[in-house]
Amino acid sequence: xxxxxxxxxxxxxxxxxxxxxxxxxxxxxxxxxxxxxxxxxxxxxxxxxxxxxxxxxxxxxxxxxxxxxxxxxxxxxxxxxxxxxxxxxxxxxxxxxxxxxxxxxxxxxxxxxxxxxxxxxxxxxxxxxxxxxxxxxxxxxxxxxxxxxxxxxxxxxxxxxxxxxxxxxxxxxxxxxxxxxxxxxxxxxxxxxxxxxxxxxxxxxxxxxxxxxxxxxxxxxxxxxxxxxxxxxxxxxxxxxxxxxxxxxxxxxxxxxxxxxxxxxxxxxxxxxxxxxxxxxxxxxxxxxxxxxxxxxxxxxxxxxxxxxxxxxxxxxxxxxxxxxxxxxxxxxxxxxxxxxxxxxxxxxxxxxxxxxxxxxxxxxxxxxxxxxxxxxxxxxxxxxxxxxxxxxxxxxxxxxxxxxxxxxxxxxxxxxxxxxxxxxxxxxxxxxxxxxxxxxxxxxxxxxxxxxxxxxxxxxxxxxxxxxxxxxxxxxxxxxxxxxxxxxxxxxxxxxxxxxxxxxxxxxxxxxxxxxxxxxxxxxxxxxxxxxxxxxxxxxxxxxxxxxxxxxxxxxxxxxxxxxxxxxxxxx
Amino acid sequence: xxxxxxxxxxxxxxxxxxxxxxxxxxxxxxxxxxxxxxxxxxxxxxxxxxxxxxxxxxxxxxxxxxxxxxxxxxxxxxxxxxxxxxxxxxxxxxxxxxxxxxxxxxxxxxxxxxxxxxxxxxxxxxxxxxxxxxxxxxxxxxxxxxxxxxxxxxxxxxxxxxxxxxxxxxxxxxxxxxxxxxxxxxxxxxxxxxxxxxxxxxxxxxxxxxxxxxxxxxxxxxxxxx
Numbered sequence: 001x002x003x004x005x006x007x008x009x010x011x012x013x014x015x016x017x018x019x020x021x022x023x024x025x026x027x028x029x030x031x032x033x034x035x036x037x038x039x040x041x042x043x044x045x046x047x048x049x050x051x052x053x054x055x056x057x058x059x060x061x062x063x064x065x066x067x068x069x070x071x072x073x074x075x076x077x078x079x080x081x082x083x084x085x086x087x088x089x090x091x092x093x094x095x096x097x098x099x100x101x102x103x104x105x106x107x108x109x110x111x112x113x114x115x116x117x118x119x120x121x122x123x124x125x126x127x128x129x130x131x132x133x134x135x136x137x138x139x140x141x142x143x144x145x146x147x148x149x150x151x152x153x154x155x156x157x158x159x160x161x162x163x164x165x166x167x168x169x170x171x172x173x174x175x176x177x178x179x180x181x182x183x184x185x186x187x188x189x190x191x192x193x194x195x196x197x198x199x200x201x202x203x204x205x206x207x208x209x210x211x212x213x214x215x216x217x218x219x220x221x222x223x224x225x226x227x228x229x230x231x232x233x234x235x236x237x238x239x240x241x242x243x244x245x246x247x248x249x250x251x252x253x254x255x256x257x258x259x260x261x262x263x264x265x266x267x268x269x270x271x272x273x274x275x276x277x278x279x280x281x282x283x284x285x286x287x288x289x290x291x292x293x294x295x296x297x298x299x300x301x302x303x304x305x306x307x308x309x310x311x312x313x314x315x316x317x318x319x320x321x322x323x324x325x326x327x328x329x330x331x332x333x334x335x336x337x338x339x340x341x342x343x344x345x346x347x348x349x350x351x352x353x354x355x356x357x358x359x360x361x362x363x364x365x366x367x368x369x370x371x372x373x374x375x376x377x378x379x380x381x382x383x384x385x386x387x388x389x390x391x392x393x394x395x396x397x398x399x400x401x402x403x404x405x406x407x408x409x410x411x412x413x414x415x416x417x418x419x420x421x422x423x424x425x426x427x428x429x430x431x432x433x434x435x436x437x438x439x440x441x442x443x444x445x446x447x448x449x450x451x452x453x454x455x456x457x458x459x460x461x462x463x464x465x466x467x468x469x470x471x472x473x474x475x476x477x478x479x480x481x482x483x484x485x486x487x488x489x490x491x492x493x494x495x496x497x498x499x500x501x502x503x504x505x506x507x508x509x510x511x512x513x514x515x516x517x518x519x520x521x522x523x524x525x526x527x528x529x530x531x532x533x534x535x536x537x538x539x540x541x542x543x544x545x546x547x548x549x550x551x552x553x554x555x556x557x558x559x560x561x562x563x564x565x566x567x568x569x570x571x572x573x
Numbered sequence: 574x575x576x577x578x579x580x581x582x583x584x585x586x587x588x589x590x591x592x593x594x595x596x597x598x599x600x601x602x603x604x605x606x607x608x609x610x611x612x613x614x615x616x617x618x619x620x621x622x623x624x625x626x627x628x629x630x631x632x633x634x635x636x637x638x639x640x641x642x643x644x645x646x647x648x649x650x651x652x653x654x655x656x657x658x659x660x661x662x663x664x665x666x667x668x669x670x671x672x673x674x675x676x677x678x679x680x681x682x683x684x685x686x687x688x689x690x691x692x693x694x695x696x697x698x699x700x701x702x703x704x705x706x707x708x709x710x711x712x713x714x715x716x717x718x719x720x721x722x723x724x725x726x727x728x729x730x731x732x733x734x735x736x737x738x739x740x741x742x743x744x745x746x747x748x749x750x751x752x753x754x755x756x757x758x759x760x761x762x763x764x765x766x767x768x769x770x771x772x773x774x775x776x777x778x779x780x781x782x783x784x785x786x787x788x789x790x791x792x793x794x795x796x797x798x799x
Contacts, residue, residue: 047790048767051746056674064677187776223770234769345779350764351771392764393745397738407717408648408737409710413761417655420762421781 002287006032006256009277009291011263011306012298014092015547016533016554018241018249019147020295023558025252029566032289033249034261034279036298037089042243045232050391054230059096061088065449068301072460072497078443080454085501086299090257091242093299094547098229098355098388099210099238101153102380102544103144103552105365106173109133111433111540114366115376123376125465129329129436131539134511134520137173143552143559145177151551152216152239154181155208169205171361181213184222188347189424190358192340193383196483197360207359207382210239210548219243228354229388261287262450263302266294266310266319266530274319274530280450292569293529293561297554300330300536301455304440304506307532309452320507320524320532325517327441329434329508331541332499334461336379336428336470337386338477339399340486341419349424350390356382356427356545363476364543365431375468379428380543381477386425386492395420402490426481428473429501431543432466440506460497470494502546504535519573521560522553528571531557631672632679637686638664639702644689645740647709656757658740666743666752667736678735685724685732689716692723747790756787 008024010017013033025031052058061068061084069078087093107114110132115123124130147153157178158168183206186194190206197204211228214221222237236243249255260282267288268274276290296303304327310319318326360381361367370376384390387398396416401407405415443456474491481489510516513525522537524530533554535546542549560572633641642664651657658664671679689712690700697708704712713733715721721729743752745759747767753759759766766787775782 048769049747049749049790051742051750055742055746185773185776188779191777224772224776225768225770227767346781348776348778348782351776351782391745392758392762393741396741396745408713410650410652413649413652413655413657417761417763420764 002285003290004032004288005290006030007291008032008293008295009034009289010295010297011277012092012296012302013090013246013257014087014241014297014299014534015094015550017295017297018091018094018245019551019554020297020533020558021255022245022248022252023555024561025249025254027562027566029254029562031249031255032291033090033255033257034263034277034289035090035257035259036262037087037259039090039246039257039259040095040232040242042232042234042236045234048225048227048231048234050227050389050393053096053227053232054387054389054391054394055397057083057230059087059089059230059232060084061086067446067448067454068457069443069446069454070457070459070498072458074437074458078446078456078458080446081457081498085503086301089242090246090259091240094210094238094240095232095242096230097240097547098545099240099353100356100545101148101155101208101210101548102542103141103173103175104137104542104544104549105171105367106137107366108540108542108544109135109137109140111377118366119370119376123370125376125433125463127435127437127463128433128465130433131508131510131515133539134509134516140549140552140556141173141176143555144548145175146555147548147551149177149180151210151244152181152212152219153179153208153210153548154184154213155179156183156206158205167205169359169361170203171364171367179208181216184209184211184213184353185224187224187352187357188345189349189383192342192345192347192424192484193358193480196485197480200479200483202360202362202480204358204360207356209353209355211353212237212239222353224352226350226352226354226390230394231389263298263306264309264450264452266296266306268310268312268315268319268527270314272314272527274527293531293565295531295533297533300503300506300534301440303532303534303536305442305452305455307507308442315526320517320526320530322526323514323517325508325515327439327506328436329505329539330438330440330457330459330499331432331434331504331538332459332461333429333502333541333543334432334466334470334494334500336430336473336477336494337492338426338474338481339386339402339423339488339490339492340426340481340484341402341423341488342485343422343487344485346421347424348421349385349395350392350421354385354390355388356380356429357384358382360480363428363473373468373472375465375472377431377433377469378543379430379469379473381426381428381473381480383424383426392420399423399425400492402488426477428470428477429543429545430466430469430473431541432461433463434505434508434540435463438505457499457503459499461499462497502535502541504538504541504546506536507532508539509537510539519571521557521572523557523572525571529569531561533557631668633664633668633671636700636702637682638668640686640689640700641667641736643702643709644713644736645743647706647713648737648740649744656761658744660754661744661752661757662754663740663743663752665754666746666750667739669751670739670742681727681732681735685727685735688721688724688727688729689732692721692729695723749790756789759787
């Protein structure tokens with residue numbers, strides 16, 4: 001058993017962990033990062049191989065070795081989900097993600113208060129466990145800006161210092177600075193979507209992406225190859241943590257990355273502090289790192305699992321869980337989809353950055369009046385490939401044919417042969433609410449390749465509020481598809497309640513220790529030298545993708561550790 | 574996982590030297606002689622012929638290979654100017670996959686094919702591979718709808734869904750994996766393959782992309798003309 005000592009150990013070096021590694025290293029702290037996967041290079045991503053990366057998910061956890069199980073309710077038996085959203089290598093999910101990079105809206109940080117102020121307390125759906133975030137947009141804004149400029153995000157401002165800017169997202173919260181890079185080039189998806197949406201009185205705009213539209217910080221601009229979501233970028237234009245923060249961390253001389261390391265326990269002592277972590281090496285060796293600060297930054301499954309696995313006599317319900325909220329209030333985006341197929345033009349949806357190419361924010365957050373609609377909160381609507389990746393295999397697996405066309409045989413062949421290059425999908429990414437019974441715990445029946453119990457999700461999105469929202473959004477998407485001049489517009493059926501994308505919650509942040517796991521610095525209320533990072537801390541999820549918010553929070557935590565915690569270790573609040 | 578993947582790749586590349594991954598490099602003369610050889614085979618219906626002409630040998634026996642070749646061809650049938658599963662050598666893709674990365678699905682296929690033949694023998698007095706195309710379509714529809722009582726495990730729908738998924742993979746995955754022969758799947762739908770870049774003009778065009786030939790991971794086609 002090897003024992004190493006360091007100032008800080010970070011478990012999981014992805015969207016949040018990579019930022020903390022670089023920033024704490026720059027401040028002179030000795031940092032060890034543990035990563036269960038490999039550290040890949042840009043040259044590893046040369047193969048534009050849909051089978052390997054989209055279908056077989058080579059950059060994501062192998063569900064056979066690292067199962068995550070799901071059941072719709074506590075009476076059902078859980079089974080492994082077929083694919084996971086998160087990454088499995090240094091850089092985490094930012095290596096393969098679609099790089100959609102939003103700032104949340106002002107009201108995304110105060111869903112409970114906003115809803116009560118505008119619609120009354122009765123508008124909060126029964127059983128929903130929404131709380132306000134313990135910080136405001138204004139407080140996080142400098143860190144959003146820092147993430148956009150340090151990592152490299154391309155987009156067009158829609159609200160610059162309170163002034164609305166046509167062509168950007170006019171619903172976005174006020175920003176002090178425009179994006180560091182202009183938006184990515186429009187393609188035929190945008191050329192069809194934007195005029196149609198404008199004709200309907202809506203406000204379309206190019207989706208902001210952490211993908212370089214031109215050369216920036218010695219990295220080249222995007223080649224528009226289209227092998228984007230699910231793939232690593234073959235030129236390094238995607239602003240993944242792998243090509244942005246990890247080189248910065250290396251340059252400090254204070255950072256050591258250990259790959260192939262599966263962390264299985266956070267160690268603690270009787271004083272109520274954590275002392276480090278234990279992990280299995282690739283050779284199955286059992287190793288320990290002793291550290292003054294432990295930062296957990298894997299995906300939400302392992303944040304929850306590690307806390308539950310690290311229970312002691314002092315922490316009988318799991319580490320950092322005196323509130324009993326560890327593993328609760330899980331959320332996931334559901335992708336409501338419609339398809340628009342054209343007879344008179346090609347769209348060539350396989351070209352260009354593939355995830356959520358162009359967006360609408362008119363029906364997101366509380367940007368529209370929900371009075372008498374039967375639901376609260378909304379969805380971000382976007383246009384792009386059905387599978388967020390436009391190759392023919394991804395499209396065949398993701399696009400259900402229109403009514404009257406079977407899934408196979410000559411009629412399907414002719415449909416797909418004609419419309420593969422002549423269609424676009426519309427996706428509504430819905431802000432599903434947290435409910436206390438949506439949870440992650442330890443599966444009593446399924447274990448991973450290391451013998452650890454699998455994280456088990458109990459989740460069913462089909463709540464009255466959520467179903468009403470999805471129906472509303474689907475109608476809007478069909479209207480947009482028709483306005484685009486499509487020969488056919490149809491919708492996709494829904495799955496059986498399973499969680500969709502961007503799983504969040506499980507260690508939520510809050511203002512009160514009794515109803516949350518961490519404070520706004522992602523610091524455990526119970527254990528002051530333990531920080532729990534990532535989207536598991538989100539109390540509500542927004543209709544927007546979470547990564548830029550994860551990154552802004554990581555910058556904020558890094559600053560608080562360097563400027564305050566280091567001088568005076570203890571609770572930051 | 575990466576180690577496993579490298580092993581899989583090495584395996585496929587090694588196989589490809591003699592079989593699938595280099596199909597586009599097979600000289601026309603050799604391809605013609607293969608067809609000539611098949612013409613000498615005993616006469617049988619089209620689906621059976623498809624089974625004989627498709628390469629296999631890594632996993633399936635001859636009978637089962639005919640079954641899978643016929644099944645996948647009915648899922649994505651070929652027609653003049655419209656390459657189908659046989660043209661794309663989907664059988665070869667599935668055969669190699671079951672011998673390698675999908676080895677844990679071998680038993681699933683064994684049981685599935687046995688149940689399929691039991692169902693067809695009950696319904697038509699013959700195994701699937703010897704049915705007419707119309708009977709095969711009727712059978713596949715019954716599986717898709719879960720109306721094939723001979724199936725226990727895998728269920729009829731699970732078997733249908735798996736073969737359907739693997740057929741799409743064999744049609745549309747890069748030829749390095751043994752299917753999508755001569756870019757048959759990509760030619761069917763108009764996909765130009767692993768292009769390294771698209772220009773602003775490409776993205777502003779409302780026409781099909783023809784600026785470059787189809788590009789695969791290992792070989793470049795002479796032309797995108799299908």
